[in-house]
Amino acid sequence: MMRYTLTRIGSVIPTVLGAATVAFLLLRLIPGDPARISAGPTATPEQVEHLRVQLGLDRPWWEQYLDFMKNLFTGSLGTSTRSGNSVAAEIGTRLPFTIQLAFWAMLIAIVVGCALGIVGALYRGRAIDFIFSAVSVIGVSAPVFWIGLMMIVLFSVKLGWFPASGAATPASVVLPAVALSLFAIGFISRQTRSAMIDALSMDAVRTARAKGMSGVNVIGKQALRNALVPVITVVGLQFGQMLGGSILTESVFGWPGIGQLLVNSINNRDYPVVQGVVFVVAVLLILVNLATDLLYSAIDPRVRHGN
Amino acid sequence: MTSLLSVRDLRTAFNGQTVLDGVDFDLHPGKTLGLVGESGSGKSVTALSVMGLLDRNGKVLPGSSIKLEGQELAGLSERGLREVRGKRMAMIFQEPMSSLNPVYTVGDQVAETVRKHLGLSRRASRERAVELLRMVGISAPERRVTEYPHQLSGGMRQRVMIAIAISADPALLIADEPTTALDVTIQGQILALLKELQERLNMAILMITHDLGVVSQIADDVAVMYAGQIIERTEAQRLVGNPAxxxxxxxxxxxxxxxxxxxxxxxxxxxxxxxxxxxxxxxxxxxxxxxxxxxxxxxxxxxxxxxxxxxxxxxxxxxxxxxxxxxxxxxxx
Known part of the structure; x- marks a missing residue:
């Protein structure tokens, strides 16, 4: 277990370096002159030249690369060309909101999605299974900008239960979290249902029944743990996506997360911020994948024994 | 001699299609009955019907009788069956590779049965699990209890299944092709183990097999099944020497x-x-x-x-x- 964990954690380092390199290249590979584009159409040649020096684009690429990497190790991601603040500070003010939103949305999605999936598997082919299937199809296919607006109309404008936008009060997170969770609920419940159906037909589940174990034991202990690996895969993917900033949900609900920051920076051609956001999001994804892998090995001993 | 297990006119249907068509047999305490037939003859369905382990499409039809020590099991609720399964009748299966749960240790899987049926504490059932593994001939059982099924060979896993089956000292053991998936040398060892445990625990065995070699080694009586019915029934030695x-x-x-x-x-x-x-x-x-x-x-x-x-x-x-x-x-x- 220990060795598997350490090897897996060790493999994160090259991945992060790779992500940093990609984020670095992104800015350099954009067609045209980044300084020219970044400065805007009305800039004078002097202003462009000034920006070029500020971004370090006048120096050889390998020097820029070494600089970029060196700065990463000291925690610096550069300076926003718009606000003049450090990129790390810009991201630092937005990231907690994204994490908060993703956390609540994921919590809702796991609880509701697993419950729907397990019940669907236990009553497969019956009316309740079809109803739950329909719910998950709606969750996956309904666009969040439409569902989100409908929720605002109903719960904010008509009923006045929750704020329509912003993140001013603790209740503000409810609507965006529910809206963001719908897609994941649909995804997770489908996966849970099929994994549970597979698990319930395992010989080992029949053995548990032959041992006289209770229904709770058979479903909750014997079958569920075997069904968890594919479910965790989906949860990990969904959570990674949510951490990358859910641009649509954040826009609909005016949520000041990292997705909005990214969109604004792209609109403002604020390349250092774009580069920083891409890197941070990549690191978050890498960490979620690491957590997913470690969970696999905690759940299924065959993973950690390399079998 | 009163019979331990008495099956009368057992009819089982899957999705309305009858697959067992009036099966009768008796099994006496401490004896072994071999139930023999080809794939599709209904021998496994007979075993699963007795255990109440048919899948959701299978049903024991009304009029069937399955009596264990005088108690009618046909039509008994799932809750009622749970008190009988694992305690008074236990079952081992053909596939030792998949019959154990891959995500729990061998010790857990033996100990949970002990805890459920004998009401022992966590610690005592753990110790009992080690003892049971020793009884079924697993070496270094103190170490084995912490291992997972995939770390054991097929023969070892079947021994673990047997340990689980005998953990509550059942009167009846149903063995559904327990040696079919194993090497020939291991087959012999498992049969010898079952025979030894039978004598020690005075346990009746319903041995389901397609292999008449197994029957002649272990069974007292034998019933041959064909197309959902028993077509011949006699002492094992007589059948092997004089099939009618x-x-x-x-x-x-x-x-x-x-x-x-x-x-x-x-x-x-x-x-x-x-x-x-x-x-x-x-x-x-x-x-x-x-x-x-x-x-x-x-x-x-x-x-x-x-x-x-x-x-x-x-x-x-x-x-x-x-x-x-x-x-x-x-x-x-």
Whole structure:
């Protein structure tokens, strides 16, 4: 277990370096002159030249690369060309909101999605299974900008239960979290249902029944743990996506997360911020994948024994 | 002698299609009954019906009776069956590779059965699990309890399954092809272990197998199944030496023996077991039987005691391999 964990954690380092390199290249590979584009159409040649020096684009690429990497190790991601603040500070003010939103949305999605999936598997082919299937199809296919607006109309404008936008009060997170969770609920419940159906037909589940174990034991202990690996895969993917900033949900609900920051920076051609956001999001994804892998090995001993 | 397990007119259907068509047998305490037949003959369904472990499409039909120590199990609720399963009757399966749960240690899986049925503490059931693993011949059981099924060989896993099965000292053990998936040498060891445990625990065994070699090694009595029915029933040694049903004889003849002429092809029964939807009106074996007469295809033969302790469902039972000419229907015992 220990060795598997350490090897897996060790493999994160090259991945992060790779992500940093990609984020670095992104800015350099954009067609045209980044300084020219970044400065805007009305800039004078002097202003462009000034920006070029500020971004370090006048120096050889390998020097820029070494600089970029060196700065990463000291925690610096550069300076926003718009606000003049450090990129790390810009991201630092937005990231907690994204994490908060993703956390609540994921919590809702796991609880509701697993419950729907397990019940669907236990009553497969019956009316309740079809109803739950329909719910998950709606969750996956309904666009969040439409569902989100409908929720605002109903719960904010008509009923006045929750704020329509912003993140001013603790209740503000409810609507965006529910809206963001719908897609994941649909995804997770489908996966849970099929994994549970597979698990319930395992010989080992029949053995548990032959041992006289209770229904709770058979479903909750014997079958569920075997069904968890594919479910965790989906949860990990969904959570990674949510951490990358859910641009649509954040826009609909005016949520000041990292997705909005990214969109604004792209609109403002604020390349250092774009580069920083891409890197941070990549690191978050890498960490979620690491957590997913470690969970696999905690759940299924065959993973950690390399079998 | 009162029987431990008494099955009468057992009928089981899957999705409305009858697959067991009136199975009767008795199993006495401490004895072994071999239930023999090809794939599709209904022997595994018989075992699962007794255990109440049919999948959701399977149903034991009303009128069937399964009595264990006098208690009727047919129609018993799932809750009621749970008190019987694992405690008074236990089962081991054909696939030791998949019968254990891959995500829990071997010790957990033995100990949870002990805890459930004997009400021991976590610690005491753990110690009992080690003891049980030692009883089934697993070396270094203190170490093995912490291992996972995938770390054990097939034979070891079947020993663990046996340890689970005997953990509550059941009166009946149902073994569904327990050695089929194992190497020949391991097969012998497992059969010897079952025999030894049977004597030690005075446990009756219902041994389901297609292998008459297994039957002759371990069974006291044997019942041959074909197309959802028992077609011959007698002592194991008598059946092996003197099969009366042409199907039983065919099964015996298709077992290879040492010293056989390798140039002569091994005899086999042509065709396969008819599926329940295609059961003929008369004798269900008639289409594959070399001795079948036109009358055989019209009226189904009854399971009749032709000789003391030897029942056969055939109108022309074999004597020394030769069919008796007279349809002896009148002889009803």
């Amino acid at each position: 049903h042409p199907y039983s004889r065919g099964l015996l003849a298709s077992v290879p023996r040492l010293g056989m002429d390798r140039n002569v092809p091994l005899p086999s029964i042509p065709g396969s077991v008819p599926s329940p939807a295609d059961w003929p009106a008369g004798c269900r074996f008639a289409d594959r039987c070399e001795f079948a007469t036109p009358q055989c295809r019209e009226k189904p033969p009854l399971l009749i005691e032709r000789w003391p302790g030897h029942e056969v469902a055939c109108d022309h039972p074999l004597v020394d391999g030769v069919p008796t000419p007279e349809p002896a229907r009148e002889v009803v015992s």
